[in-house]
Amino acid sequence: xxxxxxxxxxxxxxxxxxxxLVDHETASLTYLASLxxxxxxxxxxxxxxAVALSMIHxxxxxxxxxxxxxxxxxxxxxxxxxxxxKKKIPIILMSSEKRLSVAERALSEGAWYFLEKPVLLEDxxxxxxxxxRKRKDLRKEFQKENIERExxxxxxxxxxxxxxxxxxxxxxxxxxxxxxxxDIGQQVTMDPKGKNWEIEPEASMFEENYVREPQHEAxxxxxxxxxxxxxxxxDRMKISEDHQxxxxxxxxxxxxxxxxxxxxxxxxxxxxxxxxxxxxxxxxETQRKDSNYRSSKKARFLWTTELHLKFTAALSLLGDKQxxxxxxxxxxxxxxxxxxxxASHLQKYKTQVQRINEVGTINLPSVSKSYYDRTGMAQSLxxxxxxxxxxxxxxxxxxxxxxxxxxxxxxxxxxxxxxxxLVNHDLRNPNQYFGYTGLSGNSNPYHATNGVQIQSNAEFQxxxxxxxxxxxxxxxxxxxxxKGKQPLEFEDGSVQVSNLDSQNLSYMNLDAPSTYNSEDxxxxxxxxxELNQTLDFTQELDALLSSPNQNQFSMDYTVTAKELECVPxxxxxxxxxxxxxxxEDFTNESQQLEVTVGHVPQASSSVQNHSWxxxxxxxxxxxxxxxxxxxxxxxTVGHVPQASSSVQNYSQTEYSDLLKVLEEDPEEFxxxxxxxxxxxxxxxxxxxxxxxxxxxxxxxxxxxxxxx
DNA sequence: TATTCAATAT
DNA sequence: TATATTGAAT
Numbered sequence: 118x119x120x121x122x123x124x125x126x127x128x129x130x131x132x133x134x135x136x137x138l139v140d141h142e143t144a145s146l147t148y149l150a151s152l153x154x155x156x157x158x159x160x161x162x163x164x165x166x167a168v169a170l171s172m173i174h175x176x177x178x179x180x181x182x183x184x185x186x187x188x189x190x191x192x193x194x195x196x197x198x199x200x201x202x203k204k205k206i207p208i209i210l211m212s213s214e215k216r217l218s219v220a221e222r223a224l225s226e227g228a229w230y231f232l233e234k235p236v237l238l239e240d241x242x243x244x245x246x247x248x249x250r251k252r253k254d255l256r257k258e259f260q261k262e263n264i265e266r267e268x269x270x271x272x273x274x275x276x277x278x279x280x281x282x283x284x285x286x287x288x289x290x291x292x293x294x295x296x297x298x299x300d301i302g303q304q305v306t307m308d309p310k311g312k313n314w315e316i317e318p319e320a321s322m323f324e325e326n327y328v329r330e331p332q333h334e335a336x337x338x339x340x341x342x343x344x345x346x347x348x349x350x351x352d353r354m355k356i357s358e359d360h361q362x363x364x365x366x367x368x369x370x371x372x373x374x375x376x377x378x379x380x381x382x383x384x385x386x387x388x389x390x391x392x393x394x395x396x397x398x399x400x401x402e403t404q405r406k407d408s409n410y411r412s413s414k415k416a417r418f419l420w421t422t423e424l425h426l427k428f429t430a431a432l433s434l435l436g437d438k439q440x441x442x443x444x445x446x447x448x449x450x451x452x453x454x455x456x457x458x459x460a461s462h463l464q465k466y467k468t469q470v471q472r473i474n475e476v477g478t479i480n481l482p483s484v485s486k487s488y489y490d491r492t493g494m495a496q497s498l499x500x501x502x503x504x505x506x507x508x509x510x511x512x513x514x515x516x517x518x519x520x521x522x523x524x525x526x527x528x529x530x531x532x533x534x535x536x537x538x539l540v541n542h543d544l545r546n547p548n549q550y551f552g553y554t555g556l557s558g559n560s561n562p563y564h565a566t567n568g569v570q571i572q573s574n575a576e577f578q579x580x581x582x583x584x585x586x587x588x589x590x591x592x593x594x595x596x597x598x599x600k601g602k603q604p605l606e607f608e609d610g611s612v613q614v615s616n617l618d619s620q621n622l623s624y625m626n627l628d629a630p631s632t633y634n635s636e637d638x639x640x641x642x643x644x645x646x647e648l649n650q651t652l653d654f655t656q657e658l659d660a661l662l663s664s665p666n667q668n669q670f671s672m673d674y675t676v677t678a679k680e681l682e683c684v685p686x687x688x689x690x691x692x693x694x695x696x697x698x699x700x701e702d703f704t705n706e707s708q709q710l711e712v713t714v715g716h717v718p719q720a721s722s723s724v725q726n727h728s729w730x731x732x733x734x735x736x737x738x739x740x741x742x743x744x745x746x747x748x749x750x751x752x753t754v755g756h757v758p759q760a761s762s763s764v765q766n767y768s769q770t771e772y773s774d775l776l777k778v779l780e781e782d783p784e785e786f787x788x789x790x791x792x793x794x795x796x797x798x799x800x801x802x803x804x805x806x807x808x809x810x811x812x813x814x815x816x817x818x819x820x821x822x823x824x825x
Numbered sequence: 826t827a828t829t830c831a832a833t834a835t
Numbered sequence: 836t837a838t839a840t841t842g843a844a845t
Contacts, residue, residue, distance in 0.1 A: 417835065417840075443828085464831095465838065
């Protein structure tokens with residue numbers, strides 16, 4: 118297997134995977150490490166199990182996979198395994214003993230996989246997949262679906278079932294070399310709820326960046342590898358025969374219904390699996406359409422907010438001329454991100470720019486409009502556009518606007534030597550920072566905001582020109598407008614729009630015109646440093662881009678004081694869903710703020726020791742989940758840049774869920790009739806006022822508050 | 826090789 | 836439908 122072939126067997130997101138290798142036999146340790154490194158994995162080695170544990174204790178999220186020799190002279194294996202199992206770190210055990218009972222014991226003790234020594238290069242081809250398994254779900258599935266089958270198997274064969282069951286192991290064939298092997302690829306797709314790719318706070322960016330269609334489980338196998346949909350009984354028998362004939366390096370799978378710890382797994386080296394057929398394209402197509410074929414879809418990379426900000430920061434540094442995939446990639450310094458992905462994103466970005474240019478001005482509508490026009494563009498953008506949601510904004514590109522308090526993203530250089538010199542290329546957030554939640558499903562859908570317009574000419578930097586349109590209540594659906602009708606005509610005609618020179622300029626070929634200097638327009642100065650200069654910036658960029666804490670998160674939008682009265686505050690970190698109220702007597706910084714965790718769907722331990730941050734209105738609150746965190750959290754307000762009074766009584770209520778429902782399923786929102794119209798908007802707002810502002814605000818404030 | 830365009834997959 | 840991936844042309 119050539120080195121390229123080796124590497125290509127590891128999908129992008131799994132490259133550089135942190136693996137901890139534990140083996141008291143030095144030679145074997147070094148050798149195995151070298152093998153793993155050939156697959157791009159980052160290997161840390163130790164000969165002492167106790168040292169391994171202390172490393173894990175130091176940072177339990179560091180290693181995604183632990184491979185250890187079954188023999189541990191310095192400590193007893195069960196204790197070692199116990200720690201790993203509790204921390205849910207996948208563990209693979211190795212042994213040079215070839216007895217079945219040894220492997221069986223390893224698996225029964227909780228190992229996720231068993232490797233026979235000497236380990237061959239080929240054996241490690243799919244080892245990365247273990248780092249992405251969700252074992253709990255596996256077991257659930259086994260229990261539900263396989264027990265009966267196994268019982269039948271046992272009773273009919275009168276023996277313990279061996280070999281593969283497709284529920285347990287996916288089969289991968291590689292048309293390139295005609296070989297095939299079974300792997301555990303299926304495991305990453307086994308969660309019946311499709312939530313198997315749960316993002317944990319410690320998850321790597323690459324996990325986070327890969328998404329799957331919820332209704333179809335993705336196949337995390339490289340595209341040139343075709344997954345066999347099923348291994349039939351015959352195959353299993355054949356595999357078993359092969360094994361009995363003394364095939365080496367076979368990963369056996371054993372079942373023991375009584376022992377829930379037991380894993381059943383099988384892996385076959387290529388020479389043992391030549392009986393797998395390679396599907397013709399037609400067969401593959403048939404198989405793809407088969408609903409039983411669970412793993413037919415590939416994961417798609419996710420451009421999170423964080424990544425997109427890096428991307429835009431890189432664009433800013435580079436300027437248009439050097440804005441090429443390779444350089445952008447270099448500046449972004451995101452391991453395992455590929456040029457092609459950057460190129461693709463750039464292509465999409467350019468398309469967006471072009472589209473804006475064609476229209477001249479786009480409006481980032483207020484959310485109110487989208488509720489008004491439930492069946493219209495704003496709503497459909499939210500629902501149908503994967504850009505906003507997949508990018509992790511939790512709200513749409515085109516409805517993310519707001520007359521907001523300016524919270525500079527901490528990864529953009531609004532401080533330091535390059536302050537103000539960067540161009541904001543973020544089409545979606547020209548004027549505000551949407552904090553990275555690091556999590557999916559954290560969308561807080563409500564933005565009671567005014568609209569924001571972006572005016573743009575031909576080039577990237579034109580997107581800096583953000584014009585705030587106060588009290589601009591309607592959105593104009595960009596796509597809904599016929600081309601040639603420029604600039605956009607707003608429904609209420611209340612906003613004057615500069616008629617930009619939006620000739621069909623090729624934005625890549627032009628210098629920045631930078632001609633718009635209206636007082637209500639933000640203008641960033643544009644710098645287009647030469648590439649060599651640019652590269653000198655990388656250190657700065659690096660510093661700027663490296664978040665002080667990887668696990669920090671913030672609310673996914675910022676709000677004005679005015680909006681604070683309308684917007685529920687809710688953050689989600691890991692498993693925790695935290696809500697709280699600013700106290701009535703809230704005055705200034707360093708004030709204790711009680712935050713109550715409203716919802717902890719999973720073990721709260723998963724958020725312990727992780728930092729959290731709420732950026733809401735004028736307040737910027739952060740802290741760390743205490744190690745004894747259970748469900749109550751006391752938070753300290755760390756930073757109140759503006760009048761603290763504005764955050765008083767920041768009520769955080771349950772209606773966020775209602776709004777979420779509205780977002781997700783407007784059809785269910787039928788309280789006011791069926792046809793959305795302006796009257797309905799009014800009624801909606803009335804409801805919104807009552808819900809959000811209660812009786813404490815006067816009508817005018819309410820109007821302001823809801824602004825629709 | 827890097828980039829871009831455009832078809833295709835999700 | 837929008838976006839990500841991929842083949843193919845440059």
